[in-house]
Amino acid sequence: MNSPAAQPNRHPLAVQHPDLDDAAIRRLVETFYGRAREDDLIGPIFNRTVDDWDEHIERISDFWSSMLLKTGRYGGAPMRPHLLLGLEGAHFDRWLQLLEATARDLFPEGLAALFIVRARRIADSFEMGLASTRGDIVRPRHSL
Numbered sequence: 001m002n003s004p005a006a007q008p009n010r011h012p013l014a015v016q017h018p019d020l021d022d023a024a025i026r027r028l029v030e031t032f033y034g035r036a037r038e039d040d041l042i043g044p045i046f047n048r049t050v051d052d053w054d055e056h057i058e059r060i061s062d063f064w065s066s067m068l069l070k071t072g073r074y075g076g077a078p079m080r081p082h083l084l085l086g087l088e089g090a091h092f093d094r095w096l097q098l099l100e101a102t103a104r105d106l107f108p109e110g111l112a113a114l115f116i117v118r119a120r121r122i123a124d125s126f127e128m129g130l131a132s133t134r135g136d137i138v139r140p141r142h143s144l
Helices: 020-035 043-049 053-069 089-106 108-134
Strands: none
Touching: 020 043, 020 053, 020 089, 053 108, 089 108
């Protein structure tokens, strides 16, 4: 399989896709959280913990941009805010279902797949990290 050519003005370690940019990331994040806020399972958690949705959308867009485009705009500790929320496997499953559906609804298959692969890794990382703080050991379930 051939790797796509590096894009001008893009970090050499960034994901290389002609349609992946900050606007696409922002579109995914805004659309996803619009759906997540209305979801019966994860909506109440988000609505209870997020005070400023504009700031949250900006922060999470920076997180995805830092991860995919290597912009370095996110400098937080993403695990910390999730530690006291009582999240369980079903929450990660639903988060991932909504994110995957959003990516597929918004983007062509190749671009959607880039978001989905990363989202599966995030779900596993968070689920395993939170379990370890409880003294549990869980295996990755989403990014096998």
